[in-house]
Amino acid sequence: MTENVRSQLIVILDTNPVWWGQKPSSHTKAQQKMTLTECLDSVMVFAHSHLMMNHSNKLAVIAAHSDQSVFLYPKNVPPTPDLPDSDGVAEVNDGKYELFNQVDKQIEEGVKSLIENCMNGQLYPESLIAGALTMALCYINKTEKSHEESGILSSRILVIKGSEDNTEQYMNLMNAVFTAQKQNVVIDACVLDNDSGLLQQACDITGGIYLKIPQMKGLLQYLLWVFLPDPLERPKLTLPPKVQVDYRAACFCHRNLIDVGYVCSVCLSIFCAFSPICGTCQTTFKIFGPSKGVKKKSKKPG
Incomplete structure (x- = not known):
């Protein structure tokens, strides 16, 4: 990757409390279903790794909930701050870089607020993945326009999903996928449980990677191995083969x-x-x- 090309990663995290709170099936028991807290820990380490790959990399995290899609980071959707140079990095009491601490704090507070707000409301087994994709594309369009003068900003979306597909979102999701294809935005999918035919199509159309991880406990390893490298670097790596897409x-x-x-x-x-x-x-x-x-x-x- 050339020096004037920066990478922007938008992570869409499935936070559906119905799926995370249900009892594991016989298939899931064999691979030890992880908790939402453990998943958040892996996602935050993955986010830190992305920011450390280049000091000018950008990051955003969106929660796909059962009744809404919201930004976990950054709050109020401002431009993502750059990672400071090593000479100017401030540290907090726990020894974390200031930016890393900010990312972790906003993600944890956002997920906690979502769970608390849905305790008294109606819960749905599906997650609003299509709405989260639309929010991600709007954010990408906004940030790319605001950074035109400072070089090329290569954007991609990673969907981490556990709940089942909702076919009622088919048209909205396909519209978002074809928009991503037109904007040259790659959509990757890391599926935790049941295969997703809709995300298979999304990854195949946009040139992304679809992976159903065989072991949930190894989520972090799969994120770092498969989804951390930028799409421009992937042809040089040995990655999982493409799956047969259900169209x-x-x-x-x-x-x-x-x-x-x-x-x-x-x-x-x-x-x-x-x-x-x-x-x-x-x-x-x-x-x-x-x-x-x-x-x-x-x-x-x-």
Whole structure:
């Protein structure tokens, strides 16, 4: 990587209390499901490592919760501060660099606030990954414009997800994915439990890495090995092979993944069953009956 190219990492962390609080399944028991606190510890060490790779690297962390997506770091979405030079680094009482301490404190306080606020509210088993991706892309667009004069800012998104996919987010997520592709933003996915067909598509479309980790306790090792290197450096490394991507689409009527469906020729909505009226754009289609066979003239005997 050239000196005038800096790396910006946006981490989207699945903080859904339903998934983190549920009892581990038989498959999960075999690999010892980790707690949210342990996951946060690994994410914060990973964030520190990213900032140490280059003093001008940027960082942001977004929580994908069950009912909202919020920035954990930085607060109020200001430009991420640069890591000070070694001569000017201030230390706090526990010996941490000031920036590292700021990152840890804001992430911990943000997650704690999310958990406390959802105790009295309604909980949902899915996380708002699509909303978090949209927030990340808006933040990337803002920071890249504000740093145009100081060199190229290479941005990427890492999604750390444990909860199951929500097919109702299919259209919103695909819109965010194609926007990321247009902005040359790579989307990586680190999946903790069940495979995610939606994130497989997102990684394949944007040129990112999709990895379902075999052992949750080794989360930090996988983050540092696979997702710490910038996409420009990855061709030089030996990384896990690409997975086979499930490109099935979700129907707009029931939000189920389908193999064969009906597509509206006007708005390109997908349906699992035929309907003469599109449920999205209300276009009415003419239904033509089977064409009548043309009777052949019988030849008269000569």
